[in-house]
Amino acid sequence: MRIPGELCLYDERKHLAAFVAYPGNKAMVIFIAGLTDGLFSPRYFGPMAMAFHAQGVTCVQPILSSSYNGFGTSSLDQDVAELDTLIDFLSQHYHPHCIFLIGHSTGCQDAVTFFRKGRNATLIRGIVLQAPVSDRDFLQSLPRAQERLEKARSICTTQGPETLLNGELFTSVFPVLTARRFLSLAERLGDDDMFSYDLSDEELQSRLRHMRNVPTLAIFSEKDEAVPKHISYPELSKRLCNVMGATGYMLANANHAVNNSEECTRELIEQVVQFIDKVYSSTSE
Template identity: 40%
Template sequence: MRTNAACSRAVRAAILQAPVSDREFRATLPETAGMIDLASKLISEGQGLELMPREANPDSPITAYRFHSLCAYMGDDDMFSSDLSDDQLKQRLAHMSNTPCQVIFSMADEYVPDYVDKKALVQRLCKALGGAEKVEIEWGNHSLSNRVDEAVQAIMQFVKSGGPNGWDDPWS
């Protein structure tokens, strides 16, 4: 059985790699608006755990609640959208403001619509997180599969540069 003390020490730092808006990306797809309407209807009828039609998410099954959470404005998982106000971002991310964070943002992320000012967004996210360390990987794709060495170096720097007290330094 975990104690509260054990749980409070469980997360000593966080690295957010590719913090992008599912909602903003999905809004570029023609079927999304209708699927949000369907998900909202199912949720209002108490059927949020029902599966959405396959075209809502062709890669894997998704419940109405989860689809709505990801795709609707201010859904539960609408965490990184560029059109959220600074107050809304802070409301959604400030719970991490006392946790050392690194934000690794791929500047060529294929899931970020072209209209999004990526540099401004990553700056706003870092501020909402209470001053997180910002890493911009130029030309990096969403998974950083084309910039693995840069990503690994950034992560190692973060850990080495005084990660949370109590971490064992695996490089010493």
């Protein structure tokens, strides 16, 4: 798919770029992709950007240091700092009067963390979380999960948190990963652990309750392959929405990246665009 837009260098020091699709609108949506994703992934980004354009909204997708395989040596805090730099750039060059965040998969953790810690968090008018799932729940469902976790803890202690994990035990799951980032993803109450099934209401509150201060739409996929089969996703989704004060929507028959059917993709985009349009209209009045 060809998407008209501008490719901008928003961080010259780190050589980080962002694609601004259909520039010229005063409302901007920043799309934050998940682990291993890069520009124009997941695949619904293009159709979504086109749908936003029809509503007078510009969609922006940044490349972060954590994009592609960079997630293995990055962190949520680093993503937040780079998103702040991006918003500084957009504010200076495009002058948006309304900014939204959309997170996909681990991009949801970025959006949640940014709204809690970001220097520009007060500029965010609404947030969409698409496929907010637990990396820890997924990793625990894989073979040798406990062995992998204990080995990473040992390496972190004896060799240091920035040690790259190697060997088939780890590379069969992630190609490049430090001990620190693996534990952030895989350890209970690690930095990335926000949506896990076994977290108590109090633990969820400590990580998600600040989301009550911003309009939030959480979109879940009924057939999400990242959610282990023993977990009741409908039950978990209700708990997450209750804590965040979010509107929840379950996409029937959709997978994690919502790329298994055109119908699911259309439904996703329709829900997201309607939410952004509703919040944008209310803030413009």
